């Protein structure tokens with residue numbers, strides 16, 4: 001077992017970014033902040049940019065990942081890409097089970113789990129997303145939802161090396177609303193205890209990122225909450241300036 005991994009600031013570009021956006025990737029990759037080695041940095045780009053982004057960052061500390069993968073290795077699945085194809089394109093990470101996919105494509109915990117297994121088999125680090133809806137929170141079911149999502153989405157082979165958890169309250173994504181510091185602390189403490197119950201000391205090594213309207217003005221406070229090991233950033237990861245100002249919290 002290795003040491004506890006460094007914090008991770010991850011960007012999720014979602015369906016944004018054309019070839020011109022590689023300039024932002026290059027600017028992030030060249031920053032002295034990343035060279036400091038205090039944290040790891042990752043941008044998950046659309047599949048169309050995956051290989052070119054990986055090539056322009058190959059000699060830099062910036063990691064490049066994808067935003068989803070199929071759970072099979074190959075076959076007649078029009079429009080999909082496999083974990084092996086992501087690895088072949090030199091991506092190192094893949095986001096799995098983002099709420100935008102869970103909602104729109106009805107991806108459930110069992111599918112998230114088999115995609116995570118596929119990612120691990122291809123040597124990718126899976127960034128597995130969980131989080132409650134507004135209705136689940138207001139009816140007092142947040143911790144139950146997180147417990148079920150963790151139990152159903154993570155395979156037994158998950159370790160601190162191959163798996164990162166992203167806690168993203170669905171109502172905080174793209175809305176400008178963030179969970180309160182007390183709510184973030186409670187959710188992350190709960191996730192940590194569930195991970196340690198199931199994975200023992202590996203549970204302590206799995207990074208737990210917070211996601212949902214993270215930006216420069218709130219990053220410092222959020223990233224210093226206990227058991228918050230980084231952030232998964234949507235809108236504020238699209239420009240080097242915004243992404244790097246979040247990184248400056250470390």
Ligand SMILES: O=C(CO)COP(=O)(O)O
Nearest residue numbers: 012173174212213234235
């Ligand atoms: O969904 C997110 C990251 O995966 C969060 O998006 P925003 O940071 O735009 O709220």
